[in-house]
Amino acid sequence: MKPSAFDYERPADLDGLIALTRREDLFVKMLAGGQSLGPMLNLRLVQPDLLVDITAIPELKRVEETADAVILGACVTHADIEDGRVPDATGGALPRVACGIAYRAVRNRGTIGGSLVHADPAADWISCLAAIDAEAMILGPSGRRAIPIDEFMTGVFQVALEPGELVEAVRIPRLSLGARWGFHKISRKTGEMAQAIGAILHDPARDVLRAVIGATESVPIVFSGAAPLFSGSPGSGLAKAFDASAAVRALEDSGITDAVDRQLHLVALKRAIDQAARP
Amino acid sequence: MKRINITVNGKAVSASVEPRMQLADFLRESLNLTGTHLGCEHGVCGACTLLVDGTPIRSCITLAVACEGARVTTVEGLDEDLIAGELRAAFSREHALQCGYCTPGMLISARDTVMRMPDANERDIRVAMSGNLCRCTGYVGIVRAIQSVITERKAKGLSSPPSPRAEFGPAGSGRARPTAVGAVAAAPAAARAARRPGPAGAADRAPEARRVAEPGVGKPQTTLHESFTVDYPRAKVWAFFGRLGDVATCLPGTSLLGTPTDEHVETRIRIKVGPIVSEFDGAADVVRDASSFSGVIRGSAHDARSRSATRGEIQYVLIEDENGAATRVEVDVGFTLTGPLAQFSRSSIVHDIAWRMTDAFARNLRARLNRGNGSARADSTAGASISEINAAPLILSVIWNRIKTFFRSLLGR
Amino acid sequence: MSNQGVGACALRKEDDRLLRGRGQFVADLRLAGMMDVAFVRSPLAHAKILGIEIPAEHRGGVFTSEDLTGVKPIRAVSGLPGFKVSVQPALAEGKIRHVGELVAMCVADTRAAAEDIAAAVRLDLKELPAVHDMLQGRAAGAPLLHEAWGDNIFLETNVEIDIAKALDAPIRVTREIRTARQCMAPLEGRGVVAHWDRRLEQLVIYSAAQMPHIVRTGLSECLGLDHGNIRVVSPDVGGGFGYKGILLPEEVALAWLAMRCGHPVRWIEDRREHLTAGANCREHHYVITGYAGRDGRLLGIDCEATVDSGAYSSYPFSACLEAAQVASILPGPYDFPAYRCRTYSVATNKCPILPYRGVARTGVCFALELVLDAIARETGLEPHEVRLRNLVRPEQMPFDNITKKHFDSGDYPEALRRAIAAIDLPAVRARQREGARDGRLIGVGTAVYCEQAAHGTSVYAGWGIPMVPGYEQATARLTPDGGLELRVGVHSHGQSMETTLAQVAHEILGIDFAKINVVHGDTAITPYSTGTWGSRSMVMAGGAVSRACREIARRAAEIGSWLLKTETEVVVRNGKVIGPSGSVTLEEVARIWYLHPQDLPADVNPGGLEATMGYKPARDSGTFSYAAHAAMVAVDPETGGVEILDYVIAEDGGKLVNPMVVDGQIYGGVAQGIGTALYEEMPFDSSGQPLASTLADYLLPGPTEVPAPRIIHMETLSPYTEFGVKGIGEGGAIAPPAAITNAINDALGALGPAEVLQSPATPRRILEAIAKARQRPPAGAAQGSAGERA
The missing domain is CATH 3.30.365.10 (Aldehyde oxidase/xanthine dehydrogenase, molybdopterin binding domain)
Known part of the structure; x- marks a missing residue:
């Protein structure tokens, strides 16, 4: 199948971009690497009037390091992260997650910002970045704001962007040296959509213990204070202390009633925790 | 049409293309470079993989216009390439191809693997090649061929050129100059109208959008249940439910087409799920039974854009509560989706959306029943009317869920 | 032997052009003035067409069945008693019988523009209740696809040989077994370019076809043209596996269009069309009982098999090829005295079923080999031991089995012994007892099949179908x-x-x-x-x-x-x-x-x-190549994931003309068999909607899902053919679902009486089997710690 007809513009700067996305008479869709949008266009599931290619805007490819974070422009690709072309402040977590996204040829064009905005629950970044407590840095007609990733996705393919707003960059907090993380994805075959994702970050120096149950076919379940997932002190060893009952309740509350689905989510979380606990 | 300037297999090409044209189609149809094959057109099979600025990409999901200024290399452009030459010999020796359809994309990914992963073992090669499907060979010869080239190069001490990528961003986007902004032509009016009809008269709509599908076609695929209580005696609520137009427009995103009667209503339901926008035009009829204070609204609707359709029914029954001062409304929704929108395996997404719509429908009903009159239940959530299943209402929906869950656990219901 | 003759691993002559992107597939053809076609296809499985509304601006570029005057429908008949004929118009007439059925044909300069027109055509359809499942289709009161039939049964067959003698056997196992509906999924889909050669007064059809001459005969029938006025060219073909072995309604429609328009026209099937609207394959249902002695000797097989044939019989013939063959090939290479098999070919609101690599054999091998393993569990024998006690022995060759299949040559027990030796069964059993350190369960499974190939006139004449090979x-x-x-x-x-x-x-x-x-x-x-x-x-x-x-x-x-x-x-x-x-x-x-x-x-x-x-071979009842497959798998009881740790094939294909090519056929067949075993499935909902319209939904095995099998060759020459060759193209795809599922069930045995009886053995099916086993009283000591939270 071929896409339906649309116009295409590639603005030079953010002002030009915002001007285009504010066109209310048109169905405007932003295009970064197009690796999720491309199939939807081809299948005519998405039929925009205007595609605005954001990849010629220098600010969106900018990479910046601060004392407590690395800021990755929205158009940084999975391969940029996988190959270590951008700085990593996560002890290898991001590059490892990146190399498990789809396939290499897709990673060469797919972007971190595009993946977040697309908000497919089965995608890797939304769960991984929620665990790491990253922020979406948003630019819109009324200026800039930041939203924690765990509040960014609001539903299947739905995010908390107002009309005219875009994700400019992702702010990734710098993990302490002693931080432990785990990310486990269960999928039917290499590169395919996740059936379940478990992610955990334990950064005692910053007093952070976060966990995520992802790929739920809706928003990921985020435990921003994940202590209830553990009986006793997690310091005694995350894997040993893991107590599934809080996770089971969270899955039930999220309406995940299917026994097999629930089991896969629990196993993914448990394995992420095991991974974080491994020396 | 947009003009693009790219380099293809070392030759400068300037051409006028439709923005919707993917790079693979541009190469195949406009430049007659048919070595790049299309196998799925959704980025899974890898047959269309080629090099853009020296980096493998999927040309079936990369727009030609987005490759402005880029250097494109197809399999036809690898005749003199050293590593590709070694791979061709190895592919033939190891019987790494049968029908040859996946081969061009396979070679491009194989070359990338050899260059990027000079120490790859068999497992590494398999993972690196996992984005290229072959239906003939079982991958045995392909993996062996790549392994043998890696081994030979290592033995000869041949190093691979360094990674061609230095800048960030989607491969191929690096040299693209911005287009002039402000000159966005509106989409051709006719095309746009066809795709996004405004509130149209009955005559503009397909006949089936005005007719309610007959019952008995089959059991609904998805069923959902909602229940809520309003502070009105049953007779009053019954009267409200008699106004079909008012009830129908409680479905989020629903607007009336034409004037409803108490038995028949014609509507448009706009559903926006991320970038997917559907407009279901349809009709509904109601059958009410005053003796049991129940009714069945049966409807069907069609989204012309996706050629998808839905049919379903809403059953309601009104039960007296609080000694007649209030009424409990039990709503059962059952529906079936057909057509391309239904033909995906991730049905839980549809279920998620349906649940949100049903939930919003129930809340809108309650809000509309409670509106004004200083009802005790006219709290903030009940008062919010949901106009469309869209980002903002869904946040409300999520909050509402949490509130409900909270109360359920509190009250043990 | 020279390095170029029979038996040489000669490098392929095809390779150079294909490796340089210079192959020529249908979609690569460029003819002056060629226009593209997109079809309006049915979004519904079963419906009456009340109207087709073509916007005024597109009239002249859209064609429906009303335009195709003089074009006859496709009729793929059989002379088998009781067979009911389906009538498949090139473009739907009055009624739609499956999702994706062609309703209108749209022509434009580009495919994208043709799709724009197709999107603008409005269909007024009245949905009818759908037959979404073969068993539902067989039941009384089911909606009717072809009203004149009175039911939905293309054909019912029954074979019965001394079954009464088996009924009081000491061991009796009955299983209900299902195989999923699949798509063949060659990397290249179908494609048709048609034009009228004015000089030769000839319709020229370029089509990705396995049987160009049969397409020509079929077109001649449908179009009323002499064979002399039709030329069919099949250029490089990007895989077929059976999918490209039929006359397509698209070919008929484009042929008509080329003659009508006077310029070349082209239709290239896209993946969505292949998955939702092209042919399907493989969907079988069995209720099968194996009767055996306590020594594992088979005393009889009793089976009721149902095949979901889809809406139409494809030309030259498809509707009953699977079901009717099930009865004759189910006994396979086993020697036993009593047999009964009743089969049903059921019309459903799905696209037609086609013979896919290993036609019917993959299904029967799955059913029979699962039952043999169940008998092994009942008798306490090693599964391969049960097989060895029942396989036809070399001294019986040539051998006519219970359904009169004539086995030309071979040593079946030896193939199995070699496979078992290569997989090193004692070592696997030892490893199994220890249990894998990572908590996964180890299992080993075997399956033996025979592949009747190149069967000719004497076999097909009795079918009374349009195509009998001579x-x-x-x-x-x-x-x-x-x-x-x-x-x-x-x-x-x-x-x-x-x-x-x-x-x-x-x-x-x-x-x-x-x-x-x-x-x-x-x-x-x-x-x-x-x-x-x-x-x-x-x-x-x-x-x-x-x-x-x-x-x-x-x-x-x-x-x-x-x-x-x-x-x-x-x-x-x-x-x-x-x-x-x-x-x-x-x-x-x-x-x-x-x-x-x-x-x-x-x-x-x-x-x-x-x-x-x-x-023609000296005897044309077919060559019998065969193999024993042995698989070792690791099953993750927490996720239901399966990894194939080792895969061995001991195979006898007679004289191998090019062993490299033969190995390639086996490797490729096994990869498809692994797809059948673990991944590939086209599910339908109860309104007949196919639920896997992309390759993200329909999973094809990739490089990490397919191991490198080890192949052991035996070369028993066929006494009937030139050089003693036997057909081997399909065999690789026949046994893997059985061998792998038997290995999975062997692994699950550690948890109790858990069995997967449905292909593909998805994680969900495996986890459900585990959960079911755990609901029963504990079967033994071995209880894994995994999955208990579910």
């Missing part, structure tokens, strides 16, 4: 420069026939392999043939090529002995006619025949150096 023909032509052209009516869709048929010719004539050119895929220049299907091409076309080459050799020898001035017998070898003293090259013989006829003997055979010869 003699296969080949034309051999020595060219003036001493090269050889071979023309065959079979067609390669990846089988390497340009190479292997050249090897056969080289074996006989000794002409340099590089100078032998195989021409196929064009009805204008090749002999009539039913094409490439049923693992027949090497047996049939290889045989025909050898006959034609022998005839060329005979004629060249006549000329050669005249040139050598000898009366004694000459031989043709190494590209020469060799006499008692001296030789003359075939090149010289050819040069004289074509360019210096004055040097020829007066009584020379006027047929010259071109010969068409026909071939």
Whole structure:
């Protein structure tokens, strides 16, 4: 199948971009690497009037390091992260997650910002970045704001962007040296959509213990204070202390009633925790 | 049409293309470079993989216009390439191809693997090649061929050129100059109208959008249940439910087409799920039974854009509560989706959306029943009317869920 | 043996062009003035067409069944008693019977523009209740697809041999077994380019087809054109596996359109069309009982098999190929005395079922081999031991089994013994007892199958279908420069026939392999043939090529002995006619025949150096290649994930013309078999909607899902064929679902009586089987810690 007809513009700067996305008479869709949008266009599931290619805007490819974070422009690709072309402040977590996204040829064009905005629950970044407590840095007609990733996705393919707003960059907090993380994805075959994702970050120096149950076919379940997932002190060893009952309740509350689905989510979380606990 | 300037297999090409044209189609149809094959057109099979600025990409999901200024290399452009030459010999020796359809994309990914992963073992090669499907060979010869080239190069001490990528961003986007902004032509009016009809008269709509599908076609695929209580005696609520137009427009995103009667209503339901926008035009009829204070609204609707359709029914029954001062409304929704929108395996997404719509429908009903009159239940959530299943209402929906869950656990219901 | 003849691992002649992107597939053709076609397809499975609304601006570019006057529907009939005929119009008339059925044909300059038009056409459909499942379709009161039939049964068959004698057997296991509906998914879909050649007054159809001559015959019937006015060309074909073995309604529609429009038209199937609207395959349901003694000897098999045939019988024939064959091939290579099998071919609101690699055999092997493992569990014997006690023995060869299948040769128990030795069963059992350190469960499974191939007239005549294979023909032509052209009516869709048929010719004539050119895929220049299907091409076309080459050799020898001035017998070898003293090259013989006829003997055979010869094996009931597959798997009881740790194939394909190519066929077949076993499934909902419209929904195994199997060859020659070759193209795909599922069930045995009885064995099915086993009283000590939270 071929896409339906649309116009295409590639603005030079953010002002030009915002001007285009504010066109209310048109169905405007932003295009970064197009690796999720491309199939939807081809299948005519998405039929925009205007595609605005954001990849010629220098600010969106900018990479910046601060004392407590690395800021990755929205158009940084999975391969940029996988190959270590951008700085990593996560002890290898991001590059490892990146190399498990789809396939290499897709990673060469797919972007971190595009993946977040697309908000497919089965995608890797939304769960991984929620665990790491990253922020979406948003630019819109009324200026800039930041939203924690765990509040960014609001539903299947739905995010908390107002009309005219875009994700400019992702702010990734710098993990302490002693931080432990785990990310486990269960999928039917290499590169395919996740059936379940478990992610955990334990950064005692910053007093952070976060966990995520992802790929739920809706928003990921985020435990921003994940202590209830553990009986006793997690310091005694995350894997040993893991107590599934809080996770089971969270899955039930999220309406995940299917026994097999629930089991896969629990196993993914448990394995992420095991991974974080491994020396 | 947009003009693009790219380099293809070392030759400068300037051409006028439709923005919707993917790079693979541009190469195949406009430049007659048919070595790049299309196998799925959704980025899974890898047959269309080629090099853009020296980096493998999927040309079936990369727009030609987005490759402005880029250097494109197809399999036809690898005749003199050293590593590709070694791979061709190895592919033939190891019987790494049968029908040859996946081969061009396979070679491009194989070359990338050899260059990027000079120490790859068999497992590494398999993972690196996992984005290229072959239906003939079982991958045995392909993996062996790549392994043998890696081994030979290592033995000869041949190093691979360094990674061609230095800048960030989607491969191929690096040299693209911005287009002039402000000159966005509106989409051709006719095309746009066809795709996004405004509130149209009955005559503009397909006949089936005005007719309610007959019952008995089959059991609904998805069923959902909602229940809520309003502070009105049953007779009053019954009267409200008699106004079909008012009830129908409680479905989020629903607007009336034409004037409803108490038995028949014609509507448009706009559903926006991320970038997917559907407009279901349809009709509904109601059958009410005053003796049991129940009714069945049966409807069907069609989204012309996706050629998808839905049919379903809403059953309601009104039960007296609080000694007649209030009424409990039990709503059962059952529906079936057909057509391309239904033909995906991730049905839980549809279920998620349906649940949100049903939930919003129930809340809108309650809000509309409670509106004004200083009802005790006219709290903030009940008062919010949901106009469309869209980002903002869904946040409300999520909050509402949490509130409900909270109360359920509190009250043990 | 030279390095170019029969038995050589000659490198492929096809490779260079394909490796340089210079292959020519249908979508690569460029004809002046060519326009693109997109179809309006039915979004519903079962509906009445009340109206088709074409916007005014597109009239003239959209065609419906009303326009196709004079075009006859596709009727793929059978003379089998009780068979009911489906009538499939090229474009739907009045009623729609499956999602994706063609409703209207839209023409434009580009495919995208044609899709725009298709999107603007409005359908007014009245949905009807759908038959979404074969068992539902069989039940009383089911909606009817073809009203005149009175039910939905294409055909019902029954075979019964002494079943009463088995009924009181001490061991009796009954299983309900299902195989999923699949799509063949060649990487290249179907595609058609059609144009009218005004000079030759000929309709020229380029189509990705396995059987171009049959397509021509079918088109002739539907269009009312003489064969002489139709030419079908099948260029490079990107995989077929059965999918490209039918006449398509799209071919009929585009043929009509090309004649009507006067310019070339093209339709290239996209993946969505393939998955949702093209043909399907493999969906079987079995209720099967195995009767056995306590020693594991099979005493009888009783089976009821239902096959979901889809809405129509595809041309030349598809509707009952699977079900009706189930009855005759279910016994496989096992020798037992009592049998009953009833089969149903059920029409449903799905696209037609087609024979896919291993036609019906994959399903019956799955059903029977799962039952054999169940018998092994009942008797406490090793599964392979049960098989060894029942397999046909070499001293019984040739052997007629209970359904009168004639096994030509082979040593089946030896193949199984070699497979078991290679997988090292004692080591696997030891590892199993220890348990894997990572908590996964180890299992081993086997399956044995036989592959009847290249079966001919005597088998198919009884079916009464449009296509009964007879003699296969080949034309051999020595060219003036001493090269050889071979023309065959079979067609390669990846089988390497340009190479292997050249090897056969080289074996006989000794002409340099590089100078032998195989021409196929064009009805204008090749002999009539039913094409490439049923693992027949090497047996049939290889045989025909050898006959034609022998005839060329005979004629060249006549000329050669005249040139050598000898009366004694000459031989043709190494590209020469060799006499008692001296030789003359075939090149010289050819040069004289074509360019210096004055040097020829007066009584020379006027047929010259071109010969068409026909071939049939000495007995045409089919060659029987076979194999024993053994799989070792690790099952993750927490996720239901399966990893294939080792895979062994002990296989007997008779004489191997090119062992490298044969291995390639086996590897590829096994990969597809792994897809069937673990991944591939086209689910439908209760309104008949297919639920896997992309390759993200329909999972094809990739490089990380397929291991490198180990192949052990046995070469028992067929007594009936040239060189003793046997057909081997399909075999690899037959046994993996059975072997892998048996291995999974072997692994699950550690948790209790858990069995997966449905393919593919998805994580969900495995986890559900585990959960079910755990609901029962604990079967033994071995209880894993995993999955208990579910």
